Amino acid sequence: MSSQTESAAPGGAEVVTYREAIRLALDDAMAADETVLLLGEDIAKAGGPFKTTVGLYDKYGADRVFDTPIAENGFCGIALGMALTGLRPVTEIMFSDFLPTAYDAIAMELPRWRFMSGGQTSAPVTVRASGGGGGRFGAQTSSTGESWFLQFYGLKIAVAGSPQGAYGLLRAAIAHNNPVVVFDHKAMHLRKGPLVRGDDRLAEVGKAVVARAGADVTVVASLLMVHRSLEAAEALASEGIDVEVIDISWLRPLDVATVAESAARTGRLVIAEEQYHDGGWGASIISRLATAAAPLATPPVAVSMPEILISHSPPLEDAMIPSAERIAEAVRSVCR
């Protein structure tokens, strides 16, 4: 199945990079709905630091694509004001590690205003953030950030594990009537995969995707870990272990049902996460299965980051971010 994410596309699909899938999602969403507009640093005239907005300023103009000052909290708050008054803004946070500068707007304002108003208002804002390690960027520019908002109920949270995921999740987020944070992974930007575009290709909110069907072990992963889990699955297939890989896709709503169904079938569960375990979605899934008394043949295993900060030094970064080999080893351990 790693072929699925890398090589020739099935009928009707084009093969594009993950970052191009993001760009196409933005383009198609803007074409489909003229209330959609983009705000972010260097995204207009220069096409974005990760080239995820190339051409959109020329195509849609200065009233729909804004180069902002470096003021993340401010422009996410501005997005809220736009959303309350009928627009559908998408803000770009260049690196997940810059999300904390905008926490008040994203975690405390966006998800709570509708509720406090007793349902009078709504806030269809999409916040995009690129995160993740592997680029040797060091401690303040390598976090995925994916679980940072889990405790802030009221936000939906999506994580893109493939070009199709990046496209479908982003389009779903933009069309959604509530605030959504969509994470992508920097190290996947140039990775190619098949993509089918279209207004009917929005991901279903809160639905995990089975990236590879398998009978023996369930591996649940997000972002780059989806790819690494698929790699591990390929390697394990030759050892006779048939791995099911679930691209969790949404952290809220968290699709515990799909995971539980799969784990009930395979009897074995491995979490692959590019984050610390405590406070993350992986721990939440394991805890929910445990409290639901989900029957497993062996205890679940989490492949997470060790509790150290990320250095830009390559051997250290490589040792911290779960590799396909570490995931495979975890799978083997639950099969023993």
Place this chain on the structure above:
Amino acid sequence: MSSQTESAAPGGAEVVTYREAIRLALDDAMAADETVLLLGEDIAKAGGPFKTTVGLYDKYGADRVFDTPIAENGFCGIALGMALTGLRPVTEIMFSDFLPTAYDAIAMELPRWRFMSGGQTSAPVTVRASGGGGGRFGAQTSSTGESWFLQFYGLKIAVAGSPQGAYGLLRAAIAHNNPVVVFDHKAMHLRKGPLVRGDDRLAEVGKAVVARAGADVTVVASLLMVHRSLEAAEALASEGIDVEVIDISWLRPLDVATVAESAARTGRLVIAEEQYHDGGWGASIISRLATAAAPLATPPVAVSMPEILISHSPPLEDAMIPSAERIAEAVRSVCR
């Protein structure tokens, strides 16, 4: 044991309110170390919105107790600069819900600078925040916030479950050479309990406290939930159920060992948390026990907040924040 937190003190102890314990901790820490200083809104001349600094400005002067502007991110960053240069600042965040305005300083700067410097610098900053519901303050002033920093490795996190805890944890945090966030609970401010003060009464970093020993069920709780768990334990004692209540006290380091030891003994585990389950410390504990294959007689149960935001309307707030009765019911359910 609820007597322990309410009535006459054992030998050597005074009986004080929880907020007075906080004030005494600040006072004693400032007396013990002249590099300790306080920063916060309205804490100097006016003695603090929760009266946790009454008298300290008069006693220690304008160079050690600062009334700040409303600029939490700024003054937490200032605290970092003071700490890097030899002082031990304590910042007060009036309500936990204001922490997001200061997330960059607290979550991204304080815990990472030492690491990035390769251990050249250190950042002994204490951030205090008062959180929690029950005051009918509504969605933006009722969060405990306790698990919001779990994913930000590099911070130590403490939660005060009693006056003695408030004192010991705060003093330990101030004396600690790394950044610590100390949470207290607004609804406990006027609650009284015994307190023994002194430079030898610092809590041990990362050590949970057994608030009540018991043989049948382990209940792990934080903040106000400690008190409610003790209440539940009293009620259950008359039903013949002997509950052990653990005041988790630190969320990082998270004392999984103490919980595991207790749960191994009782065979039953209940988490009582005034927060959503996903992404919280309760899920982390359950997940760590599950991955460690800790043997339990029955599946663990989490008593958490339902996934709704907090309204100021009394019946709704009461229905959301776990009550002693809900905790007792959960304990009964694992005993059936």
Place this chain on the structure above:
Amino acid sequence: MTAPSQAVLRSWLEQMVLIRLAEDKVMEIYMQGLVPGTVHLCQGQEAASVGAIGALSVDDWLLCTYRGHHHALARGMDLEAFFAEIMGRDTGACRGMGGSSYVIDASLGMIGSPAIIGAGIPVATGAGMTARLRGEDRIAMCFFGDGACNIGAFHEALNMAQLWRSQVVFLIENNQYGEYTPFRDSTALPPDAPIAHRASAYGMAHTVVDGQDAIAVHEVVAQARAQAVAGDGPTLIEAQTYRYRGHSRTDPGAYRPPGELDAWKERDPIGILAARIGASGEVDEIRERLQRDVDEAADRAAEGPWPTLDQARNYVFAD
């Protein structure tokens, strides 16, 4: 800009009296245990809200704060919905979800009143952008306090508002204090400069107005509104005023120098407007009449049912 007619001025006077009575009533029912939580009252600040809101069109959006009772009432919120909200009832303007600190009516253009200091300033800027991008004759009116001018959101929002010519008007109700701290102890400014001076950092228009004089406030807001709608950018207005009560319910205001409150009360906004429009003799009559409305509305509100958790669940997410 045409000057407000005598009838309009008269209606302002009534609104200001109504706000004053309603706030006193809030205090009264608070003491009776009918108000959960705390309240931030605005007695003394009526002119800033009434004058400013008097300059708005029905389409304009309003961004308020936890100290927002006067804005809601000046904008014409139903009195019963107002009291019911503060009491946490299902019949409240926000179905009892918001409470005293979040009492808005979106059908009147009130789009939010966050408890977090400064959080509304970018939001208003965004609403003003919607108006600009759609080319509408419409603004976002943004109220906040003196204390909010020191938080980062103020700076970020004002910069973008000016850069992009957002159709927004910023109004600082400078009531002299944050919670308990005089604004000059927390706000660095050139000697004697007003807070509004900070707009000059962005090349933004700014002005200071007597916040006790509704007509004066109306004038500067009307002017700022016209400028914003014309695409000439926002204005930062500082209305100098005073809150008669403490910051919140538990604050006796002990930090105030003796005599300060009394001096401000001599410049009471109701008295000033009444005098300016020659209606001083009618205030008592107005007060009596409106007192009945207030009492009745509060009584009806107190009968309102509590919301349920299932209702609340539905307010989190839109479909």
Place this chain on the structure above:
Amino acid sequence: MTAPSQAVLRSWLEQMVLIRLAEDKVMEIYMQGLVPGTVHLCQGQEAASVGAIGALSVDDWLLCTYRGHHHALARGMDLEAFFAEIMGRDTGACRGMGGSSYVIDASLGMIGSPAIIGAGIPVATGAGMTARLRGEDRIAMCFFGDGACNIGAFHEALNMAQLWRSQVVFLIENNQYGEYTPFRDSTALPPDAPIAHRASAYGMAHTVVDGQDAIAVHEVVAQARAQAVAGDGPTLIEAQTYRYRGHSRTDPGAYRPPGELDAWKERDPIGILAARIGASGEVDEIRERLQRDVDEAADRAAEGPWPTLDQARNYVFAD
């Protein structure tokens, strides 16, 4: 303030040449695959750092940013430790933990250089407070870019710095761009006003200086330092400069108008200082000599061992 001696000026020239050569070397070894991650180079900005740091005492603290190579070298960081850090080696100034964006030496008073825009401004303010509270003849020198002047941390910190008379000097290296956006497109200011004008919002002293002229920069920083130490408050200095390279390694700088780079290169800081001190004829000789130092240091650095995960673990928490 006494003017710097000829010997001192001569040492500045050498430092500037060294920085230029070191930056070119960083680019070279980057191309050889020896530098993990990205780098933010500062060719063209040498005078601002050398002039400013030349005005400091050995006790002063420095707060830099991810574009901080010139500050580190101007402050006298060991060349091998510099290169080794950028290569991620255990022999690096930060044991390989920080990399290009966090290359500091605390023994030289460098206390941080965060990747997060604006994050250092409050921190420097805090360090300046330590100096003030202890009554020390010492300041915190805070470097940041034009883009940082729009984030909330700038506003919050400048307000408190002025309010509390922190012993800090703020220096904007205005290199005309954020990443790819000209500063006037993101920074609202009165027409033609410099960014330093923003200090007036806080009643703070401010000044603009030719950032290509090390002697001019030195003069204003020395003056600001004296003022800060005297308890008369911080100064916001804007040094107008230019980065010859793109924002980071992958940026070709396509957004620059044609001719702009060349125009700035005519005001190259090395050439300007050399001319001012009558040493233009010596630059080639200096360059040749320092090139050897740079090459040797980089070679030695490349031999450095990698750090281990166990070492890294120890850097998270102090005992």
